[in-house]
Amino acid sequence: MPATGGALVCPSCDEPHPPDERFCRRCGMPLVYSDAVGNDGPITERHARARKIKPQYAEGELVRAVGAHNQAEAEFIQGMLLEEGVPSTLRRTRGFDVPDMLAAGPRDIMVPASGYCAAREVLLQAELVDDEQAAAVRPSRLLAGLLLAVSVVALITWIGTLLT
Numbered sequence: 001m002p003a004t005g006g007a008l009v010c011p012s013c014d015e016p017h018p019p020d021e022r023f024c025r026r027c028g029m030p031l032v033y034s035d036a037v038g039n040d041g042p043i044t045e046r047h048a049r050a051r052k053i054k055p056q057y058a059e060g061e062l063v064r065a066v067g068a069h070n071q072a073e074a075e076f077i078q079g080m081l082l083e084e085g086v087p088s089t090l091r092r093t094r095g096f097d098v099p100d101m102l103a104a105g106p107r108d109i110m111v112p113a114s115g116y117c118a119a120r121e122v123l124l125q126a127e128l129v130d131d132e133q134a135a136a137v138r139p140s141r142l143l144a145g146l147l148l149a150v151s152v153v154a155l156i157t158w159i160g161t162l163l164t
């Protein structure tokens with residue numbers, strides 16, 4: 001047993017975990033080493049990851065920062081967020097029931113509520129937030145409304161011609 005290395009804990013709920021765990025069993029947050037700060041021991045990849053996480057971005061409920069089209073894209077985004085100190089975890093986007101072993105299928109990238117703004121900032125700068133709400137949803141809703149209005153007018157006109 002190594003004397004150093006520290007215990008893996010959840011940055012959000014302080015739950016301790018065995019060293020082979022990567023994510024909190026309770027809330028799904030990526031685990032960090034309890035002594036991650038100021039440890040000069042050998043740096044493993046996971047250890048390096050844990051060190052980058054800023055505690056102020058690791059608090060609160062998990063919220064959806066952005067969606068990715070597949071596992072690879074999601075992991076890429078996670079890497080970018082981590083560079084800014086924002087921990088994240090992936091969830092399969094609801095409504096897409098693909099077996100877990102498949103790397104296909106969209107993912108939601110979840111971040112702690114306190115890291116949400118920082119995450120969105122990173123994504124905006126990387127132009128990875130395709131302004132889902134602004135660009136896609138709003139115009140299509142507008143168009144749907146417009147089409148409905150037009151069809152109502154057409155219907156009324158049509159009824160009018162039948163009655164005269």
Ligand SMILES: [Zn+2]
Nearest residue numbers: 010013024027
């Ligand atoms: Zn937790």
